Amino acid sequence: MAAPVVTAPEAVQAPESTAPPGRRRRGWRRLPFWLGLIAASVLFLYPFLWVVSASLKPRSQVFDNALIPKQFAWENFVNVWTVAPVLTWFFNSVLVTLAAAVAVTVSSALVAFGFAYFRFPGRNVLFGLVLATMMLPTAVTMIPVYMIWNSVGLATTQVPLWAANLFGSAFYIFLLRQFFLGLPRDIFEAARIDGASYWGLFWRIAVPLCKPAMIVTFVFELKASWSDLLKPLIYLRDTELYTMPRGLKAISDQFGQSGEQQWEVVLAGSVITTLPMVIVFFLAQRHFVYGIATQGRKG
Amino acid sequence: MSTRTDRRPQARRGRRYDKHETRAAFAFLSPWIFGFLVLTAGPMVVSLFLSFTDYDGLRETSNVGWRNYEQVLTDPKLRTALTNTLIFSVLAVPATMIVSLWLATMLSKVGRRSTGVFRTLYYLPEVTPKVAIGVLFLMLFNGQVGLVNAALGLIGIDGPDWSTDGPWVKPGLVLMHLWSIGGTVIIYLAALHNVPRDLYEAADLDGASAWQRFRHVTLPMISGALFFTLIVQTINALQTFDEAYTAFYGSAASASYSSDAALFYVVYLFQQAFQFLHMGYASAMAWLLFLVIMLITFFQVRLSRRFVYYEGGDR
Numbered sequence: 001m002a003a004p005v006v007t008a009p010e011a012v013q014a015p016e017s018t019a020p021p022g023r024r025r026r027g028w029r030r031l032p033f034w035l036g037l038i039a040a041s042v043l044f045l046y047p048f049l050w051v052v053s054a055s056l057k058p059r060s061q062v063f064d065n066a067l068i069p070k071q072f073a074w075e076n077f078v079n080v081w082t083v084a085p086v087l088t089w090f091f092n093s094v095l096v097t098l099a100a101a102v103a104v105t106v107s108s109a110l111v112a113f114g115f116a117y118f119r120f121p122g123r124n125v126l127f128g129l130v131l132a133t134m135m136l137p138t139a140v141t142m143i144p145v146y147m148i149w150n151s152v153g154l155a156t157t158q159v160p161l162w163a164a165n166l167f168g169s170a171f172y173i174f175l176l177r178q179f180f181l182g183l184p185r186d187i188f189e190a191a192r193i194d195g196a197s198y199w200g201l202f203w204r205i206a207v208p209l210c211k212p213a214m215i216v217t218f219v220f221e222l223k224a225s226w227s228d229l230l231k232p233l234i235y236l237r238d239t240e241l242y243t244m245p246r247g248l249k250a251i252s253d254q255f256g257q258s259g260e261q262q263w264e265v266v267l268a269g270s271v272i273t274t275l276p277m278v279i280v281f282f283l284a285q286r287h288f289v290y291g292i293a294t295q296g297r298k299g
Numbered sequence: 300m301s302t303r304t305d306r307r308p309q310a311r312r313g314r315r316y317d318k319h320e321t322r323a324a325f326a327f328l329s330p331w332i333f334g335f336l337v338l339t340a341g342p343m344v345v346s347l348f349l350s351f352t353d354y355d356g357l358r359e360t361s362n363v364g365w366r367n368y369e370q371v372l373t374d375p376k377l378r379t380a381l382t383n384t385l386i387f388s389v390l391a392v393p394a395t396m397i398v399s400l401w402l403a404t405m406l407s408k409v410g411r412r413s414t415g416v417f418r419t420l421y422y423l424p425e426v427t428p429k430v431a432i433g434v435l436f437l438m439l440f441n442g443q444v445g446l447v448n449a450a451l452g453l454i455g456i457d458g459p460d461w462s463t464d465g466p467w468v469k470p471g472l473v474l475m476h477l478w479s480i481g482g483t484v485i486i487y488l489a490a491l492h493n494v495p496r497d498l499y500e501a502a503d504l505d506g507a508s509a510w511q512r513f514r515h516v517t518l519p520m521i522s523g524a525l526f527f528t529l530i531v532q533t534i535n536a537l538q539t540f541d542e543a544y545t546a547f548y549g550s551a552a553s554a555s556y557s558s559d560a561a562l563f564y565v566v567y568l569f570q571q572a573f574q575f576l577h578m579g580y581a582s583a584m585a586w587l588l589f590l591v592i593m594l595i596t597f598f599q600v601r602l603s604r605r606f607v608y609y610e611g612g613d614r
Contacts, residue, residue: 033408040402041420047439047478048423050446054438063444107330114327118320130331133339137538137592139568139585143349143578144342147356167334198323227428229541233549234573245430249545257437257462257546267438270431277426285419292422292482293489295527 051274055267062263073264080251080268088240089247090272092158093226096243100162100225105218107165108172109210113202115173116180117188127177134170138230146234156237162225172217175294179213180206216291219284226277248273350582357576367583377584379559380567381591383469387563388536390473395532396525399480403487404513418488422481432475433545437462440471447474462546465560472542472561483528490524491517519608526603530596537592540565564588 054062058073080086115127145164149155187209188201196204207214232246242250251269255262281288325332350367354360371377402421406414427435439446442460451458461471494517502512518525540563547561548570568588572581 030409033405036405037402037409037413037417040405041417044421044424044478044481047435047446050439051435063438063441065446065449110327111331114324114331118324118327119316120321120324121316123324126328129335133335135534135592135596136339136343137534137565137585137588139538139565139581140346140589141339141342142585143572143582144345145338147345148337148342150356164334164338166330167338168331173331198327202327223426227430227541229428229430229545230569233544233569245428245541248428248430248434249549252434252437252545253549256434257441263438266434270434274427274431277428278423281423281426285422288422289418289485292485295486 051267052271055264055271057264059262059264062267076264076268077272080265080272083255083265084247084251084269085240085242086244086247086269086272089242089244092241093244094276096158096161097222097225100165101218101221103162104165104169104172104221105214107168108217109176109207109214110202111168112173112176113180113206116177117198117201117206130170130173134174142230142234149235155235156241158236158241158243160235161228161231161243165221165225169221172221175291176210176213176217178294179210183209212287212290215284215287216294219280219287220291222280223277244273346582346585349579350586352579353577354579354582355576356578360579363579367580370580371583371587376559376562376567380562380564383560383562384537384539384564387469387472387539388533390469391476391536392529392532394473394477395480395483396528398477399483399528400487400525402480402484403491404517406484406488407491414488418481418485421484425479425481427479429541430545432479433542436472436475436542436546440475447471468547468560475542483532486524486528487521490521494520522603522607526599526607529603530599533595533599534592537588537595538565539563540569544569 049067050065053067053069055076056072056074057064057066057069057076058071061070064070111130115123115130145160146155149160154160183206187205191201191205227245228243229245229249232243233249236242236246239250248266248269252266253259255265351362351364352360353363406417409417440448440461442448442458442463445458445461447461448458459467461467498516498520499512502516507515543561543563544566548566564584565588568581568584571577571584
């Protein structure tokens with residue numbers, strides 16, 4: 001039950017004790033580790049390079065396994081825009097993803113602060129309920145939730161893809177609560193004496209001090225929402241409303257293994273679907289690593 | 300446990316709940332409470348109700364009693380789907396944990412600065428959307444022209460038809476799954492860095508071998524992280540959908556060649572609900588899945604009590 005609280009980013013970055021000078025001659029013993037790690041890097045990275053490279057090859061050479069294309073077929077990326085409304089899908093995804101990430105960050109922070117700061121009857125029971133919802137498979141609520149959106153006439157729009165995020169999400173509530181609990185209570189008491197409202201405590205103290213955790217939540221949800229396939233499959237009928245993953249599925253069905261075998265189109269689509277997440281990852285790498293490393297410590 | 304156990308009169312915190320504070324708390328909680336009632340608790344009740352009907356969203360709904368559940372127990376396709384999912388989980392979860400631990404251990408042995416670079420490389424595949432992973436699977440694991448068999452060919456192995464030969468589909472998907480384990484590696488690495496160095500020094504003084512240090516110091520000290528990933532990975536593996544559905548289902552032509560080898564539980568559930576519109580049956584299926592997940596998690600928690608070491612824990 002007792003959950004160790006992670007308070008500061010340094011917790012993850014705790015310096016590894018470097019070998020004392022006298023043991024430097026043991027450096028060569030690390031060689032096998034280096035070789036193992038480099039071999040693993042190749043395994044992780046090579047498929048990426050293969051995809052990017054193959055997406056730039058003409059159809060006949062897609063599977064030639066050459067790392068650098070013999071001829072560059074830049075037109076693949078033009079073709080994919082012409083055979084499918086990829087630009088529309090891309091911007092649909094951008095909008096849905098941003099809405100989902102902003103909504104879940106704000107709402108989860110509110111709820112997390114409610115659990116972290118206040119003392120009220122039933123707090124532990126309610127928080128237990130939050131955690132319990134994490135175990136519930138989406139499949140259980142999938143159909144009734146669809147019926148709800150259907151009954152309000154939004155079942156074939158993009159609204160169901162992000163609107164549920166307005167009500168917080170268990171995992172992020174848990175994560176943010178941990179961070180809010182880590183703030184020294186004196187800060188809040190002092191602000192109370194200075195006449196701050198509860199909202200002021202949240203908005204002017206808790207949120208600014210937990211900005212890293214808010215960013216973690218935001219980028220995690222960017223990734224989750226951008227990648228979501230199930231909800232677009234359930235809700236979106238009109239091709240114009242497709243998100244990028246749903247669009248990639250359509251491209252794959254039409255041009256992939258079961259379709260016309262135009263793999264260069266599918267590859268270009270895959271690159272377009274994946275690239276934004278790679279960029280987000282490189283921009284927010286620190287936060288991804290920090291957030292993930294924190295997860296394992298819920299004890 | 301909670302902070303509210305101190306009841307002694309002189310303790311200022313011993314007073315009752317502040318009404319004003321309670322009201323404010325529920326104001327902050329209101330988004331979640333609303334969402335929980337409308338999007339979780341309510342739908343759970345409705346889902347349970349639907350599981351006793353033949354609801355299809357079109358025709359009039361009637362009560363069918365336990366018929367959906369009887370069908371759940373006898374449907375051969377459902378049995379296939381459940382078996383596939385369990386086989387995949389039993390292969391994928393331990394494989395993920397072992398490979399991640401192996402990588403994390405190696406990472407913890409090299410200098411901090413180089414760790415960062417490797418960590419980045421290992422995590423990168425994990426940002427790839429699962430739908431793209433499903434597409435990649437078809438290409439990389441293609442029996443004739445795929446990269447995997449080309450690589451196996453280099454060392455003289457004639458690789459199988461991963462994506463079309465039934466028995467090879469799940470092992471292939473497990474291997475593909477191992478591509479995105481970077482998150483687990485990061486969790487283990489953080490746990491390894493938290494193991495106090497003096498424990499190793501003490502073990503050294505006692506003349507422990509490398510294996511004994513790993514077995515009797517490292518493993519117990521990171522058992523919390525191992526347990527956490529075991530639970531989360533299992534729950535996720537049992538709900539595998541995106542990769543399998545992308546690669547094998549959804550288009551008319553794909554139905555013929557996949558021969559149910561990649562029919563995962565949630566894939567079949569999705570088909571029943573939104574393609575065949577057997578929403579009552581799908582609801583019953585969802586409850587069976589929930590039951591399976593709860594049972595497995597329960598046994599994992601029971602088991603963990605014997606193996607997981609919590610520092611400063613009261614157990």
